[in-house]
Amino acid sequence: MPIKKEKTGPSAWSTKYNWFQKYALIFISSFCSVLYSTILCTGAIAHNCYQAITGENKLKPPDIEVRGHGYVPRQAFEDMKTLKATDDLQYYVQALGLDLEQYDVTTSDGYILMLHHIIDPKETQEQRDLRKPVFLQHGLLSCSGTFIASGRNSLAYYFHEQGNDVWMGNNRSWFKARHSTMKGNLYNSELYWKWGMKELAYSDLPAMIETVMSMKPKHEKLTLFGHSQGGLQSFLMLSHPQFSFIHEKIDLFVPLAPAIYPGQLFYTRSFIEILVKFPKSAWTFVFGFCAMLRNLCLVRDYIAQTWLFGKLSYYMFKFLFGWSARNWGDDQFVWHILFIFNMSYVSVELMQYYLAKFAPGGFVEMLQPKETYFNGEHYSENTYKSNDSDMTFPFHSSWFKETCKVPILIFVGGDDYLVDGKRLISHMQHYEPEYIEGENLKHFEIPTYNHLDVCWAEDVIGTIGYAVSKEWERMEANRQED
Template structure:
């Protein structure tokens, strides 16, 4: 019966989703034209902050003609560093040679070194990270690993070119991507990417990808046809994250690693850490596998954009209808277009304008010549069930939109410590109390104020009130948005270096 109904759902949902994408594309292009002609020099959100104990605002003390950031400055209060710097868009490096060949050149003593790094990048659009990293003397080793429920997922490892050793021997870092992305998002900036920076700093870098990716694969002996797309966030935490972490630790011979995640990847991380007692049905404990957890634009609580944007509201209202989005892959036409057009500038441009329109972020802080390259490694295949987990209005499905406080109760302590009680006396959530916070991973969070897709301020308030102070450190960045924590021109200075200066590494691990 289910199979026969799929024969009905599939063609109808294909027509509806094609219409949806067409209208979305037209409106996105119109929005892009308007934004190009009327956008402000300083597009920062000026709304007041809901973060408690926030320092008072300071007036700018830099000239608008300065090559330095327009300064509100940076202030640290407790475990939160408030980054109020505002980049001058007129002086930020935004040009590079529009060539398709790698052409390194000497750097003049008075030249901006970051601009020169950008000029040295190969701007040819090739949807393969190996192509770019081989130019840096770095090979990418590819592993295909099987999850316990039978899906094959991709794990990419950076190592010196020409070396057969599987690991550099440094502290392992596993990087995990956001929704509709691959972990190529951590490396698409080349020499200005977080993956490259951490690698050159001596760390052992692994790029993890969730199930299905660019080409869905599963073990036909384990995964029944009806289950190929019957998965959501709970499966990504229970199976995919576990498989990635276990494989990296097995191949490196280490006891613990650092997990660096963006957006959806942070949801997986926090679910595995805060709800591990209920997620994993055996003796696997994610808490015991991580030395540090770095959350970039953490997606723990929904932001106002989910209710503000017409198309997001449309998806939320109809995501449960098989006649609109089907019951298998989410928007398969989108993946078909990627297979036909990826590597063309037009594809990257259309990807940018559509996501810009949907999620209200822009490229004002990105290095413009690299923008097209960032979209070579997305979108990826995801299930309709996963989008239902994010957006469904059906309260029976306990979605992120309707049930985030049930998954991550903001009035309970997630990481209780007997030696250091939280600021407020609260009930424990799922984890048993530890003696000290050293028994937990060190948690670092980079929260962009411009991000309206998720509610970072609510997460800040939870940690300051309900979690031990020595457990975490937070950076609250005024001018960053959801993807700036990956692709901003100064991401190394404002994200990469603070991470390396703060993470906990134990040589015995």
Template sequence: MFRHIWIRLKFQNPDKRRPFYEEETRRSIIRKEEEQQWRKKKARRQSETVYDDHEADAGQNDGFTPTEGGPDPLICDVAYYARRVGLDMEEFKVQTEDGFLIDLWHIYDPAEYTPLPPGDRTPLGPSTIPTSPSSPPGPDPETKKKPKYPVLMIHGLLQSAGAYCTNDDASLAFYLCKSGYDVWLGNNRAGFNPQHTLLSYSDPRMWAWNIRQMGVLDLPALAARVLTATGAPKLGLVAHSQGTTQTLVALAKEQRPDLGERISVFCALAPAAYAGPLIGKMYFKFMRLISPAAFRVFFGIHAFIPLMMTMHSLLPGGLYGALGYRVFSFLFGWTDDRWDRGLRDRMFQFSPVYVSAESMRWWLGRECFAKQKCILQTKEEWREEDNQDKVEEEKRSSPDASPAEPESGAGEIDKSESHNHKASTAWYDHRVPPFALWVAGADLLVDGKRLLRRFASGREPHVRVVHQKVIDEYEHLDVIWAVDVVEQVGREVKEVLWATCEGREGWRIPVGCEEVGVWDGKSEGVVGGGKEKEGEGNGSGESEVEEVGRARVRPRSRFGGWFRG
């Protein structure tokens, strides 16, 4: 801060220190030009004069014509921001097995899709996974085009799925839609408008849920509705932060493992399975130290600090966005260094949302995630695994290690024993889908590298990692909001989704994936085969987690840990 002021006093621009200053400036100029063009277009319409469509739509050269424009009003409306980039959105209501009504947003190209009547987008009753069809639904009878492969996107903690739609064309949801995927944005229970078939807002039973219910009830309900609406045998799943947590919980072999058979690949952005050092902050320690009863006295038994949502409805968008950034930055240590600062206030229009006090206790309370630092193990269990890894690594790397020749068959028996123990203590079974992971290297909230080490150590024999990447300079939200998120994350997600798609001959090929091969079910390195502009790609600052070893250890922990439900 003081350095910032000193630079100002020297009549210099401190923003020039930002890593994407030039790109932010370029995008800001483009937005202003488009606003001016929109004003001219609107003025011509109001004067009822004939105008040149080509001139009015200058700058829109991607084949998608915006139907909204002008200065950003900073509103909480995904459909509006979709129309600003030439797309649109229709909202579905989905009913979970325990009666919650949750929102599912379908992003589409209005040039080739007609939204369903409102009556067809209402809840169909408790959504369950439909019987798997044997093949894709087939070409559209009118356009003769093949269908687009469905992708379901799940948001993070205290956010809505609108977080995927705040960066104009660089938004992951809009990027995947324009690339040729059928994009569906799933919202968890409560959201902006808590609804239930039987319970009212004031009923404590309306708020008696945590991450487990979000994983084993909300996620399958959303996936079921997407599969029913598209007729697809499987879908691709993209999740960020808490969305990865509920997915990792749902896919666990003692929770809802059958869901994995309907997911072609799970793309985890900033996977939240292990806690990062930020959990040791004083204000988080306070929540961890108080008893469950005291937690409920402080935060109630209904929604968690509902005043935040009240302020959302009262404050102007610009003020709310500015305050939201500062509050979240203070709590979680995030910065906007890698974001487009001109869009920062928009990013916080879609958070926070209503969540239960009980779900926040799951994250922060005594005996919960904040103490155990893992979603599916106790602290003692994963520390024991770490110790075993360390011992095994020392044995392998010791220069004096010269093990005696084992008796005939002894080596094979030891390997078989080790494999059986790993399979019995693994979180997942054979139904788990392939994983692809993008880890933020500077993430202090969660420790994604530890999850990569778990997979690399052989503790999850059924987990097949299609792709893994650590982006060293990225923070927790950069994997969805960074200026270069399309280059660092978006293109790879697009290619991984296509490489793992089954029955590809029945689906439309996404733009840029013409040369992406079919994943063989074993090896990594499926990305990078698509046609992209010269000079673009992964970018600098990434690492492929070379430090992740192949430790052969025997974990003693029993599945489930502190997580019982």
């Protein structure tokens, strides 16, 4: 994939707005963002009420016995009666009898990231050193909590239980804006928020992987997991020859519903269609040039521990994306905990990659014609937009060539309409000659799973955890033979 080398860091930064323009835009965009969020929230509540009246909000039972490979979901936490709602992730890890270490990681452009490490306090350092490193990277607006907040049914808990050393990354800004050199109010800093997808792929991810491996001297490689955007930034990093020194430290890449290509949901949600049509000036006036919808992040800070936050979050997710909680289990308090670890800070520039038509080679630019999602042509070799070389992920040409041969194990949801997993798999099968189906490329489509179920489903251990463990066993057997 052709990638232009661009200047990054303080020497490449410059401000666009003077003092008056800056604060005028902050005031206008703050008002517009609150209005926009209020309209969405009102629509979500009205939509839920309508479904309640018509009976459409009754959840269908999950098909655990069909797809879960015999896994029986466990009670999420030992003492659910005294468990409280909090934004302290360590509290939930300790409720599992484990603990959470936190490390600051500084990127090449000065952003300070939060890296989380799950440990067993009863183990010695020597025992921990023997554990194989596993690194999990979250998706857009999420954080490390997405992999552990569902307790004993989470992937992070299962991988630790199986003897691995679990590390969880957080992209820049997380729930707190920090930088090694920029000072003052970073939330209103034009310079601080000058970042997008490339910075996450080429600065944040390598910095965190390097940090993990620096603390694992007895291991040469780790397994990389990436949910949604975490999968996207991982694909970008793996396709760039400049990061071959990182590629060599990864023995397996496991993308979970990676956000490479957009799905048909972009044709069925009016709020998405409206944003796609916004010119750049409208984006600036409505959302500003700093954090995207900062007001929602502030709401989380103040009411995350209340039942209202859990209810409103569910209504919003269901209204905006059509996601069902049918696979999340019966305990709605667990749903609440999962929602707490969403709405992290992201830049307006990053969100434009996904939703702005003017973003060159962006996510929405790779959307296929509506009819192709219903006749299967959106992932066929003869798919529309044959000349797509200017896209971030061109369908008809190789991204990797000989830059990377890390084995890939892809998981997509059968009911995931936000991203197009079939199109990604089709690309890998037809246009990546270095990847051979059944050898260094495998994929699984999980029935009834939506975009979040690959992390949140109550039986995710049976559907994803077991398959990954089986692949690890196969890899270990091959190593011993060699």
